[in-house]
Amino acid sequence: MTSYLTTPSGVRLAYEQSGGTGRPVLALHGAFGRGRPFLPLADRLGPGWRVIAPDQRGHGNSDRAGDYGRDAYVEDTAAVIEQxxxxPCVLVGHSLGGVNAFQLAARRPDLVAAFVVLDAPAELPPHSSDWLDTLPATYASLDEMRRVLADRVTIGDPRHFLESAVETDDGWRMRWHPDDIRETKRHIFGEYWADWTASTQPALLVRGGASVIVDADVADRMVAARPDTRLVTVDGGGHDFYLSHREQFHDAVADFLETL
Structure with a gap:
């Protein structure tokens, strides 16, 4: 069941929950994504944990917004935790959500007990989003959308994008707007070493062994630069290993939580 809250900046965020009544894990999806694919993590963690998965601004069932800067995303995450x-909760963040997680841990340590970063680096060079311009506004069918994404998505798993598919009277479309994604991407490119090293909570970095976003050298440097930080590499996993290698992802998080 989808619930909603409104942040102090006036953005309505959708979220879903799964699991028991135990300690909270707040799962933050990446750009183009949604919160709901992270709900099955609760089954692996057991009744001692519950997973709360919001759709971040401009994604899923949440509102579009006028600001997609770093502060806006981090403040949204704080608002969800507070409301x-x-x-203090455990954060699990993929890509965009991973950067949001470690930035919040640095800025508001009172809100974060520990965090897990899924394929999100401390330095992210710009890469082109021009392929967004080649996508149709609507699709005649879900199969057509699947074929187009399989042909044009060069980073990530097409299933990551299909989570945002919705059927309308005019055909199938994405829940996100390309302009919002471009703004999100524009603000997230850069170096975040100061944020990465500014917190002291236990942390886990999980990278895909075949990821083009977090290579092995960057991952090693991230772990070396920050105390109490572990690294797990998902063999054969790409950027969206949370879908393609779900069992390994769930096991990595569960093993880490057992150490807290």
Whole structure:
């Protein structure tokens, strides 16, 4: 069941929950994504944990917004934790959500007990989003959307994008707007070493062994630069290993939580 909250900046965010009544895990999806694919993590963690998975601004069932800068995303995450009384919680963030997670841990340590970063680097060079311009606004069918994405998505798993598919009277479309994604991407490119090393909570970095976003050298440097940080590499996994290698992803998170 989808619930909603409104942040202090006036953005309505959708979220879903799964699991028991135990300690909270707040799962933050990446750009183009949605929160709901992270709900099955609760089954692996057991009744001692519950997973809360919001759709971030401009994604899923949440509102579009006028600001897609770093502060806006981090403040949204803080608002979810505060309004749902989750503090201090464990953050699990993929890509965009991973950067949001470690930035919040640095800025608001009172809200974050520990965090897991899924294929999100401390330095992210710009890469082109021009392929967005080649996507149709609507598709005649879900199969057509699947074929187009399989042909044009060069980074990530097409299933990551299909989570945002919705059927309308005019055909199938994405829940996100390309302009919002471009703004999100424009603000996330850069170096975040100061944020990465500014917190002291236990942390886990999980990277895909075949990832083109977090290579082995960057991952090693991230772990070396920050105390109490572990590294797990998902063999054969790409950027969206949370879908393609779900069992390994779930096991990595569960093993880490057992150490807290």
């Amino acid at each position: 749902l009384d989750l503090a």
